Amino acid sequence: MIRRPALLVVDDEPRSVEVIARVLDEEFDVFTAHDADEARRILENEWIQVIFCDQRMPGTSGVVLLTEVRERWPDILRIIVTGYSEPEDMIGAINAAGIYQFIPKPWHPDQLLLAARNAAHLFALQREHERLSLEMKLSAATAEARLAAQRERVAQIFHFDTLIRAPGSPLSQTCARAAQVATFDVPVLIHGETGTGKELLARAIHYSSLRSDRPFFAVNCGAIPDDLLESELFGHKKGSFTGAHVTRIGLLDQADGGTILLDEIGDISPAFQVKLLRFLQEGEIRPVGSNESKRVNVRVLAATHRDLHGEVGRGRFREDLYYRLCAMVLTLPPLRARRSDIPVLAQSILDALSAQHGKRAKGFSAEALGCMTAYDWPGNVRELQNEVTRMLVLAERDVLGADLLSPHVLRVAAATTAKAEPEIIALPDSGPLKDRIERMEASILTETLVRCRWNKSRAAEELGLSRVGLRAKLDRYGIARGATFANSH
Structure with a gap:
């Protein structure tokens, strides 16, 4: 009542x-x-x-x-x-x-x-007014608490410790240097091959800096034409060019107080280099079609797979812009230079994919990890992720074997093994045809055995050999399962 x-x-x-x-x-x-x-x-x-x-x-x-x-x-x-x-x-x-x-x-x-x-x-x-006012205050406090918690979670996700690596990895030295420079409000140039994690390192720098509660944006400069890149970064006024139906706020304006990553900075044109240099010198942006400039406070991180210092020497990149971007240079080593990280990375990728797709997977066989460690991964982490995805999709067991690897990975691993075998290591890369054929034969034998899960009857059938003939060739080349795909690097 x-x-x-x-x-x-x-x-x-x-x-x-x-x-x-x-x-x-x-x-x-x-x-x-x-x-x-x-x-x-x-x-x-x-x-x-x-x-x-x-x-x-x-x-x-x-x-x-x-x-x-x-x-x-x-x-x-x-x-x-x-x-x-x-x-x-x-x-x-x-x-x-x-x-x-x-x-x-x-x-x-x-x-x-x-x-x-x-x-x-x-x-x-x-x-009622008092109740609503209190609810609004509580809602604002709750929203602020949620935002703070979200920032904390994001900072944990993009921390230097989340750049996965094994103990003693060459990547640890780069992360330690990045952690030192993170709290200093200076521009950083991140150098590394495609797929080495340059954006991840940039995010870790931002979320470890004093700007961590402000926005972070990343833009791939090499994938956008000059006119669109200018609009993307500086913004534009409505009607300033064909297709500009609305006014757009540029990323530099949106990132005010925060950080922006200019990825693949080495691919921008000489004309746009001038516009970017003007912004870095004056700290002002002028949207396309506008007569008014606006000051913004943005920390600029740049990333590239190119040798920018060499590009300066060849006249392809402005020297004054280069020195504006590289108060500190950080280099991310490729996967082939940190092979000890490959098993740890592969397992982390597999765990994430297994949860994402709802398919159970415990890990990799020792043979599979040996093959993966022997491969150079020219596409670095991105290529490794694609390979693990393929293996998970094809897997019928919860332990992923070497037979699930792509043929080109197996071929490289087999060739690496052949180089490591005492009988084969003496075979030169050039020389008599017989020696070179023998080396190729040993590589083919090893690759086939791996794909057939070391079932010699299946391998012999695939190769058109008898089981006795296959065994003779294995003995001749010293190919045995226990020593296969040892890391010779």
């Missing part, structure tokens, strides 16, 4: 109190008091919303009592009932007490009831 609004009537005349209570009783819960002390006791124990108080009372007048109520219970709507014929005589006192309404005597019952209804409605509106 919904409780009715509660009113308090204060008057030293019992008859007056009785009449007012009778008028209001049909719609309100009415409490009555005959002096200020009794009124205070009721206010301390009941949730009163509106007070009707007579002005002329012995001891404490109505205005004095309502002034006290204003200090202790400011939400209560206060109505003064008085016999003064001229309201102007009480205006100063009414304002001081913060009285909601003045009702002169003699009053009409409808006038009294209307005043009570309006006051109760206003009280309800005030409470």
Whole structure:
């Protein structure tokens, strides 16, 4: 049952109190008091919303009592009932007490009831306003807490420790240097082959910097023509060129206070190099089609697979722009230079893909890891990820074997093994045809055995040999399963 609004009537005349209570009783819960002390006791124990108080009372007048109520219970709507014929005589006192309404005597019952209804409605509106204000404050605090938690999660995802590597990896030295430079607000040039994780390192630098709570953007400069790249970075005004149907805010403006990664910076044209240099020197952007410049505070990280210093020497890259970009140069080693990382990386990739696709996979066989470690991975981590994806899709067991690897990976691994075998290592890369054919034959034998999971009958059938003939060739070349695909690097 919904409780009715509660009113308090204060008057030293019992008859007056009785009449007012009778008028209001049909719609309100009415409490009555005959002096200020009794009124205070009721206010301390009941949730009163509106007070009707007579002005002329012995001891404490109505205005004095309502002034006290204003200090202790400011939400209560206060109505003064008085016999003064001229309201102007009480205006100063009414304002001081913060009285909601003045009702002169003699009053009409409808006038009294209307005043009570309006006051109760206003009280309800005030409470609703307070509730909504509190909810908005709580929502804002909750949203800020969620945003802070999200920033923390993102910072953990893109931390230097999340660049997966084995103990003693060459990558650890690069990460340590990047961690040192992260808190210094200087431009950094990241050099590395495609697929080595340049953007991941850039994100780790940003989220370890003092700008970590501000935006991070990455743009591939080599994949965008000059005119579109200018619009992407600096923005444009509506109608500034064909197709500019709306005004666009550039990434440099959006990243104000944060960081931007200019990936493949070595591929931008000489004309755009001039525009970029102007921004780096002046810290100002001017959208395409605009006559007004705007200052922005953005930390610039650049990445490239090219030798920019060599490009400067060959006149293909501006020297002044190069030195604006490379206060610190970080180099990411390719996978072939950190082979010990390959098993750790492959397992991490497999775990992520297994969860993503809902297909169970424990790991790789020792033979598969040997093959993967022997391969150079010219496409680096990106190529490794594609290979692990392929193996997971084709796998019929929860341990992925070497037979699932692509033929070109197996061929390289077989050739590596052949180089490592004592009988074969003496065979030169050039020389008599017989020696070179023997080396190729050993490589083919090894690759076929791996694909057939070392089932010699299947391998012999595929190669058109008898099982005895296959065994003879294996003995001749010293090919055995236990020593296959050892890392010779």
